[in-house]
Amino acid sequence: MPRKTPSAPLALALMTMIPGTAQAADAAAASATVKALAYPDTARGDTVDPQFGVDVADPYRWLEDDVRVNPKVADWVAAQNRVTDTYLETLPGRDSFKKRMTELYNYERFGLPTKAGSRYFYTRNDGLQPQSVLYVREGLKGEGRVLIDPNAWAKDGATALGEWNPSEDGKHLLYSVQDGGTDWRIVRVKDVATGEDLSDEVRWVKFSALDWAKDGSGFYYSRFPEPAKGAAFQSLNENHSVYFHKLGTPQSADVLIHATPDKPKLNNSAVVTDDGKYLLVVSSEGTDDRYGLTLHPVGKPGAKPIVLVDDFANNWEYVTNEGTRFTFVTNKGAPRGRIVSLDIRKPAELTQLVGENEATLVGASRVGNRLILSYLGDAKSEARMVALDGKPIANINLADIGAATGFGGKSSDPETFYSFSSYARPTTIYRFDTQTGKSEIFAEPKLTFNPADFSVEQRFYKSKDGTEVPMFVVMKKGLDRSKGSPTLLYGYGGFNVSMTPGFSPTRLAWVDKGGVLAIANLRGGGEYGKAWHDAGRLDKKQNVFDDFIAAGEYLIAQGIAGKGQVAIEGGSNGGLLVGAVTNQRPDLFAAALPAVGVMDMLRFDRFTAGRYWVDDYGYPSKESDFKNLLAYSPYHNIKDGTAYPAVLVTTADTDDRVVPGHSFKYTAALQHAKAGDKPHLIRVETRAGHGSGKPTDKIIAEAADKYAFAAKWTGLSVEK
Template identity: 45%
Template sequence: MQTRQLLPDELNWVKVSGVSWAGKGFYYSGYDAPKTGENSLAGKNEYHKVYYHQLGTAQTADKLVYEDKTKALGFRIAGVTDDERFLFLSLTDSKADGNKLLVRDLTDPKQANTWVTVQTSYEFDTSVVGNVGGELLVYTNDHAPNFKVVRIDPRHPQPASWKTVIPEAKEKLEGISQAAGSLLATYLHDASSLVKVYSEDGAYKYDVELPAIGTAAGFGGRRTDKDLYYAFTSFTYPTTIYKYDPATNQSTVFKAPTVDVKPAEYLTTQVFYASKDGTKIPMFITHKKGVKLTGKNPTYLYAYGGFNVSLTPGFSAARMLWLENGGVLAIPNLRGGGEYGEAWHKAGMTPNKQNVFDDFIAAAEYLKVLNYTDADHLAIAGGSNGGLLVGATMTQRPDLCKVAFPAVGVMDMLRYQKFTIGWNWAPEYGTSDDKAQFANLYQFSPLHTLKPGTAYPATLITTADHDDRVVPAHSFKFAAQLQADQAGNNPTLIRIDVNAGHGAGKSTKLQIDEWADIWSFAFYNMGVNLK
């Protein structure tokens, strides 16, 4: 960092990995190099391992820290506490939705090659926040669907010996960090952040005052620091870094972006609408103040609905073009996400996946009832699991919208588990290897529910040639079948980025080019002229 020169160290075949610094190197996870003839982009990833790399050495000299030769499918990810006393491992299983947790005291010679199992079940999500002396602070939904924080002595790791530090609350505890001698707990209240400060023994201090309704994240720092930092963002509030002093409960702007956006010129409201089964679903709606609601406003409906992911308010410079041209942005928090804890997640996974599509369809219909838009001026969008959402919605309700944007979507639900890390999604979706799950998947698999001679929306499918998470074959097959089955004049196009992957790390130029194509496609097919 002092010289800002790139080090010669280079690591290959690192995937589903963090970087946990310790001593003169770091822990990371990866796979063996593909064997001759194996497809490195589409082949199934098996036998995840944890290594320690010392800076200045070759990867071939890296120390193997953990492997399980009896378990081909699952992730193994290492972490280290801030004081480098404890090394911990998160282990997942392809048939479950949580993780086991192992820990080793690096200061105890007796534990040099011994792991203590802190969480024995794959059923729950369990992770280490930090430590206070010889005890671990652990974040878990073990018998607490909205999560809690407990203190665990690795010498007595049995759940009966766990001490509750922050109990489960009505709101979901979305995240927890240990910094500056405090615990900072980020809760979700109707999909927006609410941050509370506690002492390390769990005594409540106060709430952090945030600039507006939105998303706060980070709160990073060392336990011994006096200050820490967090980021705040919302739909029309560019991501801003704040410096926070827990002693005074004061936040000051540390770094604000130079983006010419005036939040006061926009309006964001949150509504709650009824889905098909009557469940109330929250949705954020944003547009420029003064926009007249004609029932024909161009509207971009974006969602995800899966994997316990919470879709909270966030700024996107690309979306500002849409809003500047009189567009409406609508983001519903569908079941399958994590906005209301594990019960909300389970209501949209495996046999309940149809709830997610019903929630999305109901959001579109509600926008029409509120006179925001109509079918000719509505675009639906989503990426990855959200690409599946768009694909399933447009095949079930081709009359719902004018434009569809399924991005890097899981379109073949009968074979997804056969490629790269697709096996990891089995707890969320189920697999075609099971007879009952096959029947459920077949009912909504976008590739298999297209019907010849149907007038589908104008569709721009996006993928990338090096996507090794959701392999591009999903999009290729869906595009080909949709082109064959499409009736009417609505176009079906596929856009393939070259030398790009699932989306993360995409260059600014590639992002600009992609968004230019997306908005051009939307405005053109809706018959809307740019200002």
Template identity: 45%
Template sequence: MKKTIFILVVATVLSSYGQKQKNVKYPQTKKGETVDLYFDTKVNDPYRWLEDDKSEETAAWVKAENEVTYDYLSKIPFRNELKDRLEKLWNYEKIGSPSTEGNFSYFFKNNGLQNQSVLYRKDASGKEELFLDPNTFSKDGTTSLGEMDFSKDGSILAYSISEGGSDWRKVIIMDALSKKVVEDTLVDVKFSGLSWKGNEGFFYSSYDKPKGSQLSAKTDQHKLYFHKLGTSQKEDKVIFGADQKRRYVGGSVTDDDNYLVITASVATYGNELYVKDLTNPNSPLVVIVDNFNSDSNVIENDGTKLYIETDWNAPNKRIVTVDVSNPKPENWKDFIPETENVLTPSTCGGFFFANYMKDAVSVVQQYDYSGKLVRNIQLPGLGTATGFSGKKTDKTVYYSFANYITPGTIYALEPQSGKSVIYEKPKVDFKSEEYVSKQVFYTSKDGTKIPMMITHKKGLKLDGKNPTILYAYGGFNISLTPSFSIANAVWLENGGIYAVANLRGGGEYGKKWHDAGTKMQKQNVFDDFIAAAEYLISEKYTSSSFLAIRGGSNGGLLVGATMTQRPDLMKVALPAVGVLDMLRYHTFTSGAGWAYDYGTSQDSKEMFEYIKKYSPVHNVKKGTQYPATMVTTGDHDDRVVPAHSFKFAAELQEKQSGSNPTLIRIDVKAGHGAGKSIAATIQENADVQAFTLYNMGFTALPKTVILSSPEMK
């Protein structure tokens, strides 16, 4: 017989951290004398000058910090090896679900390492052609495709582009048949959908251009406009928001072109709801919901019957029906009642699909327009199912299924029979069968049970020495459900554990779960995260020497608060595009709209004191040994402005005790994350993983060497 011997060469771990890079020399960050008065308390803000994103001084600081960071990263011996593996694993064809517009079927495709996915289309004969290539928008891949919507007959396309990752967009209008731009570009559009009224024109939303910096100045009066095809943008009519000051306004037209639905809100939770009859030019704007006490939206209509998704009197959401002639909540009737699981509904192919979260895992049911349950959709396993949306006339319903070890596979569902077949299965060089992903429940500080998904190689030895990334978000009613990531796959290949905790503040268990992590209960979120880390350590998945915590945006706040409250708990901290100056977050761009979750330092003395107690920028203590930290942000982030990260990094560099590095990695011509090029995404993930493993003491990556022996009898 021929015997093959597999020798596993494990990563070398330093017996002493003395071999690591020592005494990182940080740029000199000057300190100003700005002092703010909050009620009767004075608060120093020595790095206020870093808020000025237009100053040459700030630009020089960014350049100097990046030089230090990239010099440090360049000396990590396995950084390029990680990048090469990420590129290799990322290099597979990715095809999206198709949608029918006019006489064509449109779909996105990426041949593997294209910075932006390309929009293709097929005609009735199946002939395929390239329709729109965002990779041609800029030479460096930093301009991306945003929102897009076709006119009702599919003959005209309106699409937005983002330059350098900014939330400010330009809107381009194209003849879909000739693929030629048909009129001037719309500019200064932000936080906007695009929704056509027939072929006449489309609705979009934006703010007035702010005074001062476009990337950081406050924007808080959103307006809904109508752009009539063939006219200039300056002639666009304000439909909503001129008189009523709202921070977020959106407008969408029903599929039958009969109604305009408007949502308006002052925060990221709770909205007013309006409807206007588009068949009558003189029809009034009818109020459906006149307060901000619920999230409600029209998801479908059947003639004059409206179907509304709402959490009013239903924290886990329900669908109700009402006639447009008298649509106030007192007239609503249950269509799909609330259940114990959180509902996310959609429509397609003449049916409703109720996508429920059961402990952060998808369960999907199909209903007809009378409210009758047609069937339970058989999913391929435990994970996340998305899609199930499209036109009422669609003959096929597409959905995608994924989990932490299963790449997203697209399925085609025949809605009459319920039969699902694989439409597109990606060919990823990752052996899912060698890994396991399981859900556990752990107990937080106050006794609340919190779910967490833990993913790793099968047969993992629980000896407390496994490199582990603990990830979470914990805010804004956002749910973290199982998904596949190439970056995480590489981490798993190298023997890492990836754990995701479903903290309070998210939406996994409905409005009550969300509210339990807001305002004066925000500390619950940090306690939940700390308890997740303590569970992983107590069960010997890892130890403090091999634990990294990671999160972005609100999750960046989570990491910043946790590392300042419990710096002993982890070896590495990775706050990305974080909200880190909690006393001033509401003064930048659309930050004031986040007050439902956070409250503000101006609300009351009690609220100020509560926020100050956990605000990361204000809780870095001199003489404390903080974990090895790499703050990441983008210089064009106009959602969570980079000043948050700048000030936090400056505080850490000034006050850190010991030799753990505190770096900041600032992407240039990049924003909050959406539309980032594949090349930039790969490099960032390589840097994050290299920094993490290196500061856990690893000097090499695990490798499997295969040796063949001579034939043996």
């Protein structure tokens, strides 16, 4: 589930076959293996919640408990993993996928550089390191030296470097530590010259920007109150507040800058303005781009905060300021976004600098005396450069159909960096000069494959209500298209998140083995702005499921996939998507891979970050929302007596974004139901969370298991 603070298959499938052939014999053997599966006994409780005249049974409520706290839940997880591991070991495609994924992952990867003073900071992974390493260069052409190597922090590689930010002069580095995949962060400070940590340490930081005071005397951050003992991974996150930490002092001495005790559900994140004169606090209650803005004058103790926006009705993203005139990206009066400026003395009076157009404006930044605008045109990246007053200067030429990110910088420096990737092209880092308009490669990976061996197409198909939905289709060139191919269909469809072309070694392994990869740009995302998002949330959430089902039907109708050859995958909100459409159309899909999904739509708002999601889902406590949620909640709508596709649920014990109880309860209910002879399993990773910070070996192992599982049930032969 996203948080925006100023955001993952066996040789022969059971298909229709001619009796007496070798394939039929193999299928019979496979079926016998599946029928022999004995799921662990899962105790059923008698919990029933009367809600708006409906008695809602919740027999697996006990599985919501933290695996660290309740030994019965820990035993259940261990028993499920034993069954799943035993089954996965029978899949011949597992080792083949793992080998190919390891090969595809084994290339040098760079992160976007950040310049501070004369130093350049960037991450690098030599290929198979569990975590990327942070380097620093003295000057653009200097030799990089290791500043932070998180691979030494934990034997299992599951402790990661989180957010980081150098001070303005590059003398200190502010960085966070993420342990075992949790959203919680421990924040520390490093002396860049010596590589030594200072005494400073800040805890209970989550969903926070980390920004330095311009003079380097300290930094601003956001935190929640320390949770009760044993509740850190499940208790609701409320009372998010902004603090200032002065270097060399204990956290207990940190100064509270901004708090909203009268509105405990607000998140408050802070950024220092370009001129260093103000701290801009961006407040939000949920996941919608609907913000409040408050300015705190810096260096003026007792100065009254300036409220710029307090209606929480629109998106406001700070770009830059010149004195009291501030520039923002907003969707106020422009569902696909525009650039406006305002004077903080009269914040209601907006001056338009760049108007709305057909492409969706997704971000802007100031670099030198230019603004770089990032757009999505039919889910593909575009970049344009304009003057500070909005007058067009030039488009930035990108390499191909793909995704460009970055373009951060300073008003005093025309230099910026951006990354570009596509489905078959790993990330290349470019340096761009806003004065000359020239791009040059900063870091380009050496590959173990040829991107030209793969094709990327963009298709448009009609959903149930006639809406045209885009979809990317990736396959190996020369693939025999006279017959359908096993196809992996991926979707998300929520929270204004856009599915843009990006490189994934694990998914490319599926394509490399002869499978097709399809990514649908479902409603609920941000590909076409606010209207596209609104068309897939709250009482219109069914549109997302209809779009995904229509994608599967289109793939079969067009002969891209054959009947019984489509596997579906999605994570987080996408896990909900997979669970919901599996219930609604179990006949359409051969396999389902719901990862870290929101599966109980009547209790999602009771744990950790779940309360934020009401913007997309609605309130289970409100009757109209309750009825809508109950209608599609994966946990509550499993069809007893219906043959389901093969299902492999994946989650992790330290997921404190979407607590694993969602997946536990859903799996228990699916195994209890008479849902056919195909396997319905759960794979629970240890010392991992919602996805970020997961070490490379765990990413590969999980993906190999999932795609070997999908390969078996879609008929993709991977023993090559």
